[in-house]
Amino acid sequence: MKELKVFDQKLYVIAQAIADTIVPSGGAFQPGARDVDAALLFDNYLDQFGKLPLKLVKSALYMLQYVPLLTRLRSFTAMGPQQRLRYLEGWENSRFATKRNLFLMLKMLILMPFYSDDAITQAMKYRPACLRPDDCPYCESMGQEQTK
Amino acid sequence: MLLTYNDINKDVVETPDVCIIGSGAGGAVMADVLSGAGLDVVVMEEGSYYTKERYSKYKPIESLKILYRDYGSTVIMGKATIILPLGRAIGGTTVVNSGTCFRTPEEVLEDWADTYGVVKASPKEMEPYFERVENTISVVTITPEGLGKNGLIFKRGADALGLSNGMLRHNMINCNGCGRCAFGCPHDAKQAVHLNFIPSAMKKGARFYANAKAERLVIDAGRVKQVRGSIVNERTGNRLYGMTVSPKLLVLSAGTIYTPYILQKNNIRLSPELGKNLTIHPAARITSFFDELIEGYKGIPQGNFVDAYASEGIMLEGIFVPPEIALPVIQAVGIEGKKRAHEYDNLAAFGVMVSDKNSSGTVRPGLDNSPFITYKLHPYDLKKLIKGIAVASEIFFAAGAKSVDPGVYGIKEFTSPSDIAQMFTRRLKANDFEMMAFHPLGTARMGELAGHSVVDSFGMARGLENLFISDGSIFPTSLGVNPQITIMSFSMRNAEYIVDNKKRFLT
Numbered sequence: 215m216k217e218l219k220v221f222d223q224k225l226y227v228i229a230q231a232i233a234d235t236i237v238p239s240g241g242a243f244q245p246g247a248r249d250v251d252a253a254l255l256f257d258n259y260l261d262q263f264g265k266l267p268l269k270l271v272k273s274a275l276y277m278l279q280y281v282p283l284l285t286r287l288r289s290f291t292a293m294g295p296q297q298r299l300r301y302l303e304g305w306e307n308s309r310f311a312t313k314r315n316l317f318l319m320l321k322m323l324i325l326m327p328f329y330s331d332d333a334i335t336q337a338m339k340y341r342p343a344c345l346r347p348d349d350c351p352y353c354e355s356m357g358q359e360q361t362k
Numbered sequence: 363m364l365l366t367y368n369d370i371n372k373d374v375v376e377t378p379d380v381c382i383i384g385s386g387a388g389g390a391v392m393a394d395v396l397s398g399a400g401l402d403v404v405v406m407e408e409g410s411y412y413t414k415e416r417y418s419k420y421k422p423i424e425s426l427k428i429l430y431r432d433y434g435s436t437v438i439m440g441k442a443t444i445i446l447p448l449g450r451a452i453g454g455t456t457v458v459n460s461g462t463c464f465r466t467p468e469e470v471l472e473d474w475a476d477t478y479g480v481v482k483a484s485p486k487e488m489e490p491y492f493e494r495v496e497n498t499i500s501v502v503t504i505t506p507e508g509l510g511k512n513g514l515i516f517k518r519g520a521d522a523l524g525l526s527n528g529m530l531r532h533n534m535i536n537c538n539g540c541g542r543c544a545f546g547c548p549h550d551a552k553q554a555v556h557l558n559f560i561p562s563a564m565k566k567g568a569r570f571y572a573n574a575k576a577e578r579l580v581i582d583a584g585r586v587k588q589v590r591g592s593i594v595n596e597r598t599g600n601r602l603y604g605m606t607v608s609p610k611l612l613v614l615s616a617g618t619i620y621t622p623y624i625l626q627k628n629n630i631r632l633s634p635e636l637g638k639n640l641t642i643h644p645a646a647r648i649t650s651f652f653d654e655l656i657e658g659y660k661g662i663p664q665g666n667f668v669d670a671y672a673s674e675g676i677m678l679e680g681i682f683v684p685p686e687i688a689l690p691v692i693q694a695v696g697i698e699g700k701k702r703a704h705e706y707d708n709l710a711a712f713g714v715m716v717s718d719k720n721s722s723g724t725v726r727p728g729l730d731n732s733p734f735i736t737y738k739l740h741p742y743d744l745k746k747l748i749k750g751i752a753v754a755s756e757i758f759f760a761a762g763a764k765s766v767d768p769g770v771y772g773i774k775e776f777t778s779p780s781d782i783a784q785m786f787t788r789r790l791k792a793n794d795f796e797m798m799a800f801h802p803l804g805t806a807r808m809g810e811l812a813g814h815s816v817v818d819s820f821g822m823a824r825g826l827e828n829l830f831i832s833d834g835s836i837f838p839t840s841l842g843v844n845p846q847i848t849i850m851s852f853s854m855r856n857a858e859y860i861v862d863n864k865k866r867f868l869t
């Protein structure tokens with residue numbers, strides 16, 4: 215069982231709510247953020263982040279959580295699923311580049327480990343493979359199939 | 363000899379003829395030529411030593427952590443935020459680059475001579491160096507079979523529009539087409555410098571220290587007397603032991619960002635131009651969805667190009683990345699985002715990069731013990747980027763695309779060629795683009811005009827007798843093509859200059 219390395223419980227809950235909205239369970243392939251604990255994967259991926267970028271990530275998480283208190287009178291985690299989705303779409307499509315970039319940074323850091331997870335690649339039926347069908351140490355060591 | 367932090371259990375003290383900081387395109391070639399001339403060479407490399415067996419074990423996102431600086435996301439600030447991946451390993455950025463090889467365009471060499479007074483670097487004078495470098499790193503032209511469908515589709519579109527295009531030249535032997543070039547080639551097919559110049563230098567006696575970070579340069583009476591640094595833990599970066607090198611000559615090959623940074627941190631100014639004139643080849647990735655199965659990860663990710671607009675400073679080159687890198691940037695969240703992600707096998711992608719002769723940036727010491735990089739994209743260069751993205755979009759439609767995502771804020775996707783006109787009718791600004799850059803150059807530019815250059819035509823620093831610079835930082839302008847051959851060839855030439863003037867520099 216992996217443990218949190220950089221977030222406290224509070225940040226973990228915020229990260230979980232955001233991840234769950236970005237990649238919910240169901241749809242084109244079944245597993246979503248909750249099924250693979252994407253918030254934990256996100257936390258663990260940051261274990262070698264520099265101090266300053268880590269501060270930025272944590273601040274961005276807090277901003278996403280608390281900015282809606284001003285505009286919607288409730289924090290992100292207190293919103294329902296549809297409201298959360300619309301709120302994040304608002305960040306993704308904001309006319310302010312800084313807001314868009316902060317969201318893109320979080321989205322990338324959540325989705326990179328998510329789409330790297332074996333359960334997700336299997337669910338998506340993604341199998342990296344090379345063009346040459348002969349012996350391929352990379353494919354073998356990654357447990358991947360070769361294309362014949 | 364190659365030592366890593368694992369092999370070291372006490373402070374390191376060295377007194378070689380030459381100390382080289384950085385083992386990438388510039389440093390590796392320098393080490394090979396100097397050690398070949400009988401000089402005692404020590405190379406300090408902050409990054410680790412990785413072999414194909416080690417790369418194979420890592421997923422791409424792990425490779426970003428270990429083979430790159432800042433998880434591959436070094437940031438350039440400015441009106442637009444631009445991501446600048448920088449390699450950090452024995453072999454430098456050549457370990458993670460795409461393997462594309464271009465000689466320096468003749469008009470660029472001529473411009474350097476005419477405008478910056480660079481001597482002895484005409485196309486004819488550089489020719490033998492290009493040839494030797496290309497032979498050493500095994501440069502070949504890719505065949506269409508190596509492309510994979512992502513490249514073939516783009517070729518089909520370019521041919522349909524009658525646009526000049528071709529196959530790229532790469533440094534590779536027996537490529538498997540596994541699409542992992544940017545994460546360390548697991549087959550040792552890509553001939554990065556840790557497979558040729560570095561072993562060759564080691565055979566001649568050069569000592570390479572991995573996990574050896576140079577920090578302080580001690581100056582005495584107009585000369586670099588000592589380099590002080592640390593042997594660091596591979597994973598944490600924490601200091602384990604000290605390292606002190608007292609060379610007769612120091613060569614800085616820490617790359618375009620870290621070479622000026624090291625000098626600035628040590629208050630060595632050399633010239634008012636140090637850290638300025640940064641060019642980066644701003645780049646964008648255009649993605650497109652097709653009905654047909656593409657599986658773009660099979661094949662060489664950067665195998666072909668479209669150079670129809672090269673004379674305008676616009677190059678289109680292949681690019682394809684695994685899902686964990688490609689899917690997070692798709693503009694959609696929730697169930698819609700998952701739907702798009704699930705179409706990964708039908709996704710095609712291609713890159714646009716522009717020659718930024720009018721724009722420039724700066725490197726200076728920032729907070730957090732890292733450089734602060736800024737860049738101002740000139741409207742003229744922005745126009746080139748817009749045109750490049752429009753051309754790539756047209757090519758995708760000509761190849762049969764269902765939709766094209768130009769990676770521009772406010773445009774979700776083009777669903778027909780007529781939508782592309784938006785690129786010109788909207789007032790697009792620099793920060794509307796998801797920009798990246800892979801070719802930083804110019805922060806310690808060479809030339810013979812003292813006030814305008816940081817080093818002379820052979821990389822010798824102005825104001826310090828025993829310091830040379832040999833990496834991407836010395837080039838006065840953007841090249842318009844990928845720079846590794848240029849960096850290696852100039853490093854070879856400059857190393858020979860040092861050897862030819864041994865008495866002067868090494869007494």
Ligand SMILES: Cc1cc2nc3c(=O)[nH]c(=O)nc-3n(C[C@H](O)[C@H](O)[C@H](O)COP(=O)(O)OP(=O)(O)OC[C@H]3O[C@@H](n4cnc5c(N)ncnc54)[C@H](O)[C@@H]3O)c2cc1C
Pocket residue numbers: 383384385386387388389406407408409447448449450451452453454455456458459460461462463464544574575576577615616617618620624664800801802832833834835844845846847849
């Ligand atoms: C993803 C990617 C793809 C690319 N594709 C291509 C391509 O296809 N073709 C092409 O021509 N170019 C390509 N490039 C660019 C090319 O690889 C670089 O321009 C080239 O390697 C730069 O050479 P350099 O010697 O200036 O620096 P580098 O090769 O970056 O080497 C500098 C080295 O110095 C080390 N260093 C820095 N500071 C210190 C310190 N304080 N102490 C010790 N060591 C230090 C670094 O760790 C690094 O290993 C690509 C770049 C990237 C990021």
Ligand code: SF4
Pocket residue numbers: 461534536537538539540541542543544546547548549550551552661662663
């Ligand atoms: S595509 Fe070829 S050069 Fe690139 S990583 Fe795979 S085998 Fe190596």
